[in-house]
Amino acid sequence: MAVVCRWMVLVAALMLTTFAASSPAEAAKRPSKPGLTILISLDGFRPxxxxxxxxxxxxxLAADGARGAMRPSFPSLTYPNHYTLVTGKRPDHHGMVNNTLEDEAIPGDSFSMSNHKAVGDGRWWDQAKPIWVSAEQQGVHAGILFWPGSEARIDGVRPSRWKVFDMKVSSNDRVDTLLSWIDAKTPRLGFATLYFDRTDTEGHHYGPDSPEVNAAAAEVDAAIGRLVAGLKARGLYRATNLVVVADHGMAPQPLSGLVEVSTLVDPAKVKFVSTGSIVGVRALPGFEAEVAAAMLKAHPHLTCWEKGKIPARFGYGTNPRVPPIVCLADLGWYFVTASALKKRLEEHPRDGGAHGYDPFDPAMRAVFVAHGPAFRRGVVLPVFDNVDVYPLLTRLIGVKGDKGDGSLGPVKAALR
Structure with missing residues (x-):
């Protein structure tokens, strides 16, 4: 009998311990499965x-969460910085070193944003793993709408949901597409992205201080309001973290600042891998010394370097895809081919805007806003590098990311 009594006492004690551990107070302390995180890009949106x-x-959202200004990576262009935001690596390390590029390992082809075949070819993207690939590999489903890289199979993986980029899709329709993905519930999304190009487009056409840019900012703001309303209607708003970013800023670029690249070097002796604010030059065989002498001398409003001598603060010049000579224009100056100049004067014969300039110039800074259960209220962060967004995202989503060039430290003050 004494043995039975002791056994009954032990069972009762175990039941009480189990009940205590399962009490509402204790359950509230347990880490819950991360909710939805949505990364939103407003291309060319300055703070x-x-x-x-x-x-x-x-x-x-900024007043009820956190805001700041991000310094883009070099070069301060669209594809390089969008890929930096989702890999945590600078362009020199993730391989998307420009909006237009070449790679000896991919002969007979070149990459540009308008080359749909190249955009969907994973070989151009596989020097780094974007966060949606890590998420999918770790059981977190991703819906990636129009983010550069999402149209390619990378490391053998595509996001659970994605679409081929179509600039004609309106801002509201983009929001509605994402909400439809969320409604589908299978698979349940843990990470999603949205991309809006309106502020960048109007910034290029009319300049950053134009009424057209203000109208574009109002349009994308209304679209985000539509997203917020949709999340609220679905009971998801309080459990969703929103991270709003831009890839770069925008500077005024007057017509008087347009320069033909043919004034720099004989175009019959070079391949211009890129033009604009960043000029990438590869000499044709037999003209290497002549082209180097022409390009590396002093030029008005343009500074050129051999790829191995680019200033260290840019973190650029070791990737095989970086052309042998790289030139950076002064703010507001833009170096183009004769055909590109003719097209500009025909289609947009007015002052406009451009980016790609020194990322340390305040005009190139990009917006950052974060709101949701993970973030404190009313935080204003000092200027930080955009490589620091990636470790923030891995923290929010609950996945292990690859080692990158940033850290959580500069944005940690925004977290609860």
Missing amino acids: DYLDRGNTPTLSA
């Missing part, structure tokens, strides 16, 4: 656009 009175939704 100061938030202060123009055209963005009530974004301004409210």
Whole structure:
């Protein structure tokens, strides 16, 4: 009998211990499965656009969350920096070293944003693994809408949901597409992206201080308001972390700042791998010394380097895809081919805007806003590098990311 009594006491004690551990107070302390994280890109959206009175939704999210200004990676162009944001690596390390590039390992082809075949070819992207691939490999489903790289199979993986980029799809329709993916529930998304190009497009056409840019900012703000309303209607808003970023800023670029590249070197002796604010030059065989002498001398409004001598602060020049000579234009200057100049004068014969300039120039800074259960309220972060967004995302999504060039430290103050 004494043995039976002791056994009953032990069972009762175990039941009480189990009940205590399962009490509501204890359960609330347990880490819950991360909710949805949505990364939103507003291409070419400068931090100061938030202060123009055209963005009530974004301004409210910033006031109730965190905001800051990001320094883009070099070069401050669209594809390089979008891929930096989702890999945590600078362009020199993830391989997307420009919007246009060549690779001896991919002979007979070149990469550009308009080359749809190349955009969907994983060989151009596989020097780094974007966060949606890591998420999928670790059981977190991703819906990636129009983010550079999402159209390719990388490391053998595609996101659970994605679409081929179509610039004609309206801002509201992009939001509705994402909401439809969320409604599908199978697979349940843990990470998603949205991409809006309106502010960049109008910034190029009319300049960053134009009424057209203000209208574009208001349009994308309304689309984000539509997303917020959709999340609220579905009971998901309080459990969703929103991270709003841009790839770069925008600077005024007057017509008087357009220069033909033929004034720099004989175009019959070189291949211009890239033009614009970043000029990449590869000499044709037999003209290497002549082209180097022409390009590396002093030029008005343009500084050129051999790829191994680019200033260290840019973190650029070791990747095989970087052309032998790289030139950076002064702010507001833009170096183009004769055909590109003719097209510009025909289609947009007015002052406009451009980016790709020194990422340390304030005009190149990109917006950052973060809101949701993971973030503190009313935080304003000092300027930080955009490579620091990736470790923040891995933290929010709950996946182990690859080693990158950034750290959580500069953005940690925004987290609860």
